Amino acid sequence: MTSLSQQETFDCRQIFAQTLTELARQDERIVIVCNDSVGSSNLNEFKKEFPDRLVNVGIAEQNMIGVAAGLANSGFIPFVSCAGPFLSGRALEQVKADVAYNMYPIILCAQSPGMSYGELGPTHHSIEDFSWIRALTDITLLSPADPKQTKDAIHWAVQANKPVYMRINRFKIPKTTPETASFEVGKALLLKEGKDVTLITTGILVPRALEAAAILEKDGISARVLNMHTLNPIDKEAIIAAASETRGIVTMEEAITTGGLGAAISEVVVENHPTKMRILGVSHFAPTGSASFLLDHFGLNVENIVKSASELVG
Amino acid sequence: MTRIQEVLQKDDPERIAKLSQIASEIRVDIVNTIAAAKMGHIGGDFSVTDILVSLFFGVMNYRSQDPNWAERDRFILSKGHCSAALYSVMAKAGYFKHEQLGEFMKPLSFLGGHPNRRKLAGIEANTGPLGHGLPIGVGCAVGASLAKKSYRTFVALGDGELQEGSNWEAAMFAGHRKLGNLMAIVDRNRLQQGAGTEETNSLDPLADKWRAFGWDTYELDGHNFAELLNVMEAPDTGKPKVIIANTIKGKGVSFIENRVEWHHKVPSAEQNIQAIKELTHS
Numbered sequence: 360m361t362s363l364s365q366q367e368t369f370d371c372r373q374i375f376a377q378t379l380t381e382l383a384r385q386d387e388r389i390v391i392v393c394n395d396s397v398g399s400s401n402l403n404e405f406k407k408e409f410p411d412r413l414v415n416v417g418i419a420e421q422n423m424i425g426v427a428a429g430l431a432n433s434g435f436i437p438f439v440s441c442a443g444p445f446l447s448g449r450a451l452e453q454v455k456a457d458v459a460y461n462m463y464p465i466i467l468c469a470q471s472p473g474m475s476y477g478e479l480g481p482t483h484h485s486i487e488d489f490s491w492i493r494a495l496t497d498i499t500l501l502s503p504a505d506p507k508q509t510k511d512a513i514h515w516a517v518q519a520n521k522p523v524y525m526r527i528n529r530f531k532i533p534k535t536t537p538e539t540a541s542f543e544v545g546k547a548l549l550l551k552e553g554k555d556v557t558l559i560t561t562g563i564l565v566p567r568a569l570e571a572a573a574i575l576e577k578d579g580i581s582a583r584v585l586n587m588h589t590l591n592p593i594d595k596e597a598i599i600a601a602a603s604e605t606r607g608i609v610t611m612e613e614a615i616t617t618g619g620l621g622a623a624i625s626e627v628v629v630e631n632h633p634t635k636m637r638i639l640g641v642s643h644f645a646p647t648g649s650a651s652f653l654l655d656h657f658g659l660n661v662e663n664i665v666k667s668a669s670e671l672v673g
Numbered sequence: 674m675t676r677i678q679e680v681l682q683k684d685d686p687e688r689i690a691k692l693s694q695i696a697s698e699i700r701v702d703i704v705n706t707i708a709a710a711k712m713g714h715i716g717g718d719f720s721v722t723d724i725l726v727s728l729f730f731g732v733m734n735y736r737s738q739d740p741n742w743a744e745r746d747r748f749i750l751s752k753g754h755c756s757a758a759l760y761s762v763m764a765k766a767g768y769f770k771h772e773q774l775g776e777f778m779k780p781l782s783f784l785g786g787h788p789n790r791r792k793l794a795g796i797e798a799n800t801g802p803l804g805h806g807l808p809i810g811v812g813c814a815v816g817a818s819l820a821k822k823s824y825r826t827f828v829a830l831g832d833g834e835l836q837e838g839s840n841w842e843a844a845m846f847a848g849h850r851k852l853g854n855l856m857a858i859v860d861r862n863r864l865q866q867g868a869g870t871e872e873t874n875s876l877d878p879l880a881d882k883w884r885a886f887g888w889d890t891y892e893l894d895g896h897n898f899a900e901l902l903n904v905m906e907a908p909d910t911g912k913p914k915v916i917i918a919n920t921i922k923g924k925g926v927s928f929i930e931n932r933v934e935w936h937h938k939v940p941s942a943e944q945n946i947q948a949i950k951e952l953t954h955s
Contacts, residue, residue, distance in 0.1 A: 390819065411819055417849075422808040422842035429812015432797055433820060434743065452802055453839075457809060460799045462791055 363566045368531035372470065374506040375527045376401035378513045379438060383409055386436070386517065392427045393440045394420050400440040400470050400527075420445045424453035424465075431463035436517060442476075443469035443485025443526065451491060458522045459495040466516045467498075471529035473563065473613035474645055474653045481644035490618030492524045493591050499544060500591040501525040502620075504565040505534045508588055511542030519544075530563045530613075530650050535586070545589050547597040553583030556672045557601035560611045561587045561620055564659060568611060571664035582668060593623045595631070602632035607671035609637045611659055616640035637667040684899040688731070692898045695765065696726045700925050700952045702761035702774060708945040710778040712786065716935040718758035720862040720895070720920040721750075721829055725762045727901040728827055737767035740795035746824050747813045749798045751806020752831035752860065753787040754937075759796075760784050768795045804837025806830060807857060811843045814855035814913075827905075829858045833865030836874050841886070848887020853909040857888075860895065862922035866936050883915045895920035926951050 383389040383405065390412045397406055397415060406413045414430070416423045420441060427437040439446065446469050447454065458465045469488060476483035492500050501516075501523060503509040509527060516523040540548055550565070551572050560568040565586050572582040583605055585597055601608055608628065610621035621638030628634055645653045654660060658667075699722050707713030729735075733746040750759050757777060764771045769783075776782040783792035787801035798809045810828035817824050834840065847855055861879070863870050870876050880890045889910050893900040895918025904916050922936075923929030926948045929940075940948055 414815060416842075416846050419842035419846065421804070421839035422811065422846055425805060425808020425839070425843060426812035426815060426846070428798065429809040429814070429826075430816045430819075432747065432809065432813050433816025433822075435816055435819070453805065453808070456799060456802050456805055460789075460791075 363533050363535070363570055366533035368533050369506050370531045371503065371506055371509040371528040372401045374509050375468065375513065376405060378510045380405045380408060382513070382517055383412060388434060388436045389438065389517065390414060390430055390435045391438045391440055392416065392423055392430065394418055394423045394445065396441055396470065399442070402440065420450040421453050424450045424457050427465045428457040428461055428463050431465050436464055436466070438466045438468055440468045440470060442483070443472035443488055444483055447485060447488040447491050447524070454492070455495055459497040462497055463522065464520045465522055467522070467524040468527050469524065470527050472526040473530065474641070475529040475650045477650040477653060478647055480647060484645060486613070486615045486641045488524070488526070489590055489612065489614040489620060493618060493623060496591065498522045498524050498591065499589070501544070501589055502561040503528070503588055504562055504586055505532060505536050507534065507536045507538070508542055512588070515542060515544055526562055528563050532563045532566050535565045535569060542588070545592040545594055547594040548586040548588060549583070549597070550586055551582065551584040553581040553605065555581045555605055556668045557583040557585060557605045557608045558611070558664065558668065559585045559587050559598070559601065559608060559620070559624055561590065562613060564611050564613060567659065567661050567664060570661045571668065574661065574665050575668055578669065580669060580672060587620060587624075590620055590623055593627060595627050598624050598627040599631045602628050602634040607635040607637070609639065609664060609668045609671060611639040611664060613654065613659065614640055616642060635671050637671055639664065639667060684902060689898045692726055692730055695730050696723050697952055699726060699758070699761045699765065701949055702764070703757050704926070704940060704945055704948045704952070706757050706761060706774045706777045708940050708942070709775060711939050712778050713757045713939065714754045714937045715757070715929060715940070716864070716922040716932070717752060717755045717831060717860065717862070719924045719926065719929065720922045721752065721755050721860045722758050722924070723896045723898065724829055724858050724860060724901065724918055725758055727898055727905060729762045729766050731898070731902050732905045733827065734824070737763070737795065740768060744822060744824055747797050747810065747826040749800065749806040749810050749826070749828045750788060751800055751803070751828055752834060753800030756784070756786060756788050759788060763793070763795055768793070803831065803834035804839035807840050807843040810855060810857070811847045811852065814847070814852040815850065817854050818852070825854050825856065827856050827858065829860060832859055832861045832863065832870050832876060832879075833873070835859065835876055835879070844883065844886040844888065847913040851887070851911055852913045853911045855913040856905065857913070857915040859915060859917045860920050861917050862920045864922045864931070864933050864936070868933060880917055883917070888912060889914045890917065891915070892917040892919065896924055
């Protein structure tokens with residue numbers, strides 16, 4: 360088997376734009392609202408085919424969300440495409456009031472999330488979105504791992520008729536979702552069975568979790584790997600099973616750990632089946648460095664995942 | 674600046690008298706509703722009342738028994754704290770029963786302190802935090818033009834809330850898109866919660882600001898139905914329109930008018946009686 364680190368890698372922006380263009384041909388209700396991000400969101404082809412259905416409000420994120428809400432009021436299904444930090448941060452009150460509280464079927468697409476803008480620094484990182492959006496309980500919070508899950512998530516969101524937030528990854532990773540796997544919102548995707556420890560992760564960290572599991576296997580530790588692509592609603596059943604069937608849980612997320620994936624899982628664990636956990640993620644505003652460097656810097660590398668899991672159940 | 678002149682002659686006096694009568698009844702409903710709940714924003718309710726009455730009983734197309742009718746004109750009360758005025762108007766328009774106004778702000782009520790479309794069909798947007806209504810209204814107007822529908826969108830704004838930057842993001846975009854199907858009405862009562870707008874963070878020259886953003890701008894007496902209707906019913910000019918409606922906060926009751934403390938003061942039982950007396954005998 361080829362090691363994941365040697366496989367071809369993909370970012371998810373291309374499949375995002377391609378899927379939306381295909382869906383827009385079949386469904387006239389689909390429109391895109393963006394903030395001067397046509398090029399960076401890969402939307403030039405969409406714009407060429409549907410010039411009227413790409414509403415570019417310019418650099419004005421509060422208005423962007425309000426306009427999306429008005430379009431939803433008018434019967435459209437707006438996809439808001441915007442760099443993650445400015446979508447969840449700059450327009451957070453609009454996301455709360457105009458999208459979540461109004462319960463409008465708007466799909467918020469956070470482009471280049473996490474620390475994928477690397478050297479541009481914390482102003483351009485979107486590590487707080489899991490915590491902030493998770494607090495808006497009417498919004499389904501998705502974190503697809505690869506192109507297949509991104510495509511499946513978009514297809515699901517179009518018919519969901521409720522608010523959705525999803526990360527659209529820029530950081531290139533190999534495909535990890537089996538072609539036959541279905542995308543069930545609120546159900547974790549089991550990628551590897553294991554009985555000693557469970558690794559639960561999401562988004563671009565899925566390949567690292569799988570690599571860590573392979574190393575742990577050689578060390579005699581059987582690691583279960585779950586891709587928790589839905590943070591809200593969280594898959595309680597899979598978490599309780601992990602807590603009761605394995606001896607500990609390691610979570611990893613490209614996000615601040617205060618209120619994120621690890622916190623969501625902890626809430627389920629402490630109320631249902633307390634067990635040992637390690638929560639790996641971003642602890643603070645990042646120093647200068649590439650996206651890849653920063654993942655390693657915060658301990659989101661294969662070596663540290665292996666170490667954390669070994670210590671937890673060793 | 675377009676000053677509306679000689680409009681009284683153009684408008685039907687009977688129609689104006691009917692709207693005045695409705696407005697008087699609405700103000701009575703508002704003061705009773707707020708006195709019963711012991712909560713509310715009576716000053717801004719009274720300043721925006723004639724604007725709401727003009728829209729709901731003069732200008733807009735809607736079906737209160739079919740509130741989600743796709744062709745309806747959209748109305749958004751951006752100054753959502755003036756919900757008692759909106760609820761009173763909606764009750765009279767038939768969205769719900771008049772006696773249900775008594776549920777205003779009661780526990781679990783569908784008539785909360787700020788409007789909620791998930792509880793009351795006919796509300797287009799859940800407003801409350803200021804500066805949200807106009808962006809949503811811009812989206813409705815863009816949506817109508819994309820869907821090739823003829824409905825119009827009206828947004829009522831407080832003047833104080835124009836200190837929120839999101840309004841100007843929306844104003845800029847509406848001007849850019851030449852949204853002739855969009856109308857903003859600024860309830861220019863010149864008072865915000867704690868003081869006058871001009872002493873807090875001045876808005877003037879307000880008409881110049883809107884004009885600079887590409888809007889057709891009309892400044893008029895926000896308690897004069899003939900002037901309001903004349904602009905509200907004017908044909909599409911290919912630009913968004915804004916009415917700067919000069920109003921009196923607390924309009925209609927002498928001891929409430931133009932007093933900053935009546936932003937959200939609640940009338941006592943005696944004041945309630947006095948207010949109704951003034952509203953029904955003027």
